[in-house]
Amino acid sequence: MRGAPTILHLDMDAFYASVEQASKPSLRGKPVVVGGIGPRGVVATASYEARVFGVRSAMATAQARRLCPNAAYLTPRFGLYQEVSRTVMRLLGELSPLVEPLSLDEAFVDLEAGGTEPTADAARRVGERLRRDIRAATGLTGSVGLAGSKMLAKIASEEAKPDGLVLIAPGTELEVLGPMSVRAIPGVGPATAETLRRAGITTVAETAEAGEAELVRLLGKAHGAGLYALATGHDDRPVVAERDAKSVSVEDTFAEDLTDRTRVQYELARLAERCVQRLRAAGRSGRTVVIKVRSYDFSTLTRSETLRGPTDDVAVVREAAARLLDGVDTTAGVRLLGVGVSGLADYTQEDLFAQAASAARTAPETPAEAAPPPPAEAPPAPRRWSPGVDVHHAEYGPGWVQGSGLGRVTVRFETPWSAPGRVRTLSVDDPALEPAEPLPLIPPAPDAPEAGGPAAA
Structure with a gap:
């Protein structure tokens, strides 16, 4: 235990949902739920406005809709969340060389290692400045805990939520x-x-x-x-920067035990996709796929399969996880599911593409007469627009999808720095409507070209 509260724990407030509210002016101050939006989806994050109605992370989306039918239900945009996370972690890195990220929205910081005076007043000033800097750089809020140990700093940040700072003074830990x-x-x-x-x-x-x-x-x-x-308040765990992860994993705990085998298979496949997203974001691949199954009685088992070589292919990981699940009896009810990849390697998917291209260049040519006939052209499938995704219209400018169905798509045309925008209903095959990249949460400099095209009327 330190004699000064110089370990800082930052936890961004309702991170995914807050990013969506910052990105979509029409949703600010309103209930927002991010996660799987289908009948078997699960809530990833709920805004504080949605939590008032009892919506919580890991709850089935169907249950969340019953509790809060008027919330905006959005699909996650992990690329944008990662971009905002990098901005936050950069601000933490300016405070100290010892930053220990726990997830996209949470980290420990050793302030003493960054030269902060070991006093409560100095630590509080740093914490308050960090909260101001995060708001200025992202438009978001974070809660800060300060204490003499990691455990107490994390407890303090929980007490500070939302958008606050709590300092646990040395000598008051047991109290x-x-x-x-x-x-x-x-x-x-x-x-x-x-x-x-x-x-x-x-x-x-x-x-x-x-x-x-x-x-x-x-x-x-x-x-x-x-x-x-x-x-008894004794926690001497240090803040460890640049931890070399030995595995990448994701897991979900369900509000109600899953007894339907098809639902269990679906959730495992969804977790495999999320796991590969994290794997690729870290620029890694792995050769061992692991599943974790916790039953209704809290008994937990794991199964693993080692592949012939490292992979970051979502289909390979998903199929391996499905094979592992085949040998697990889930009829009594599943409380938690997890998918992980270990045995990590450093090459990325781009390297695999390069190897494939090289192999194609050196392969012997196939005689023209032996080439298979081209497949018959299938009619193009109707375009699908998921709620929350970014779009751009040639006439109306940037916006996001509110919903779609029966051949129509409803789009609200607005930017993160505009007033709430106008809603328009278009054909799902409108040639002027295209998918788009997320816009930055903070408006570009006045002399910079506007991203995403003209603003909506």
Whole structure:
């Protein structure tokens, strides 16, 4: 434990949903839900306006629609979220060389390593300046926790939400921790919490009072000793920058246990796609596919398959995950699913394309008479427009899709820095309507060319 609150934890507020609200003026101050929008979709993030109605992350989208039918339900735009995350992480990097990202929207920072004076006042000034800088650079808000350890800094940022700063002064750790649920301690999941509950332990104070010997008896030596140290405020874990990930994984916990096998297969395929998105974003590939299945009773099993070589092909990962699921009985109900890729390598998909092109150049030519006949032309499929995606119209300018169906697509034409725009309904095959790249959240400089074409009337 440090004698000054110089470990900072930043957690962006409702990150995906906040990016969507910043990007779409007509949605500001209104409920927004980001995630899978189909009948088997799952909520990734809900804005604070949607949370008032009980919508939460990992909830089935169908349930969210029942709770909050008037929310905007949008498909994720991971490319934009990653771009905004890079801006935030760059600001953190200006504070210290020791920045430990935990996800796109969350990180620890060691302020002492960046030269911040080890006092509460100095740390608070840095935290407040960081919040102002993030708002100026992205238009978004983040919550900041400051403490003498990583555990307490993270707890402080949770207490600060939304859009606040909480500092836990040295010497007050046990006073702050004591009344909290034991689930507030890192590493305490549902299974551990249930074991402790059966022993009459539900708060951090009760965990500390139980003593190290009792916790070791209940949980084993490593887990019990570690839990006792954290419950008594002892956390000397350092902020570690540039961690070399050994695997990339994603997982979802479901609000209701999944018993339908088709739904389980669908969710696993969706997780495989998300996992590959993260893999590619990191410029990596991997050769071992892992699935994780947690049952209704919290029992958890993993299965893995090692491929012949590293891959970042979504079809390969999805099919391997499906094969692994074939050997798992899910009839009793699935609470959590996860997909991961380990055995990481450094080459990217572009390298694979280059290898394929090289192989094609050196392959012997096929005689013309042996070439297969060209396939018959199939009629083009109708274009599909997912809610939330960016578009550009030759006449009306940039906008985003509100919804589509019955051969029509509804588009709101606005930019992140405009007033709420006008809604127009067009044919899904309107030749003037094209997919577009997301616009920046902050308006371009006055002398810069306007992105995305003319503004909507």
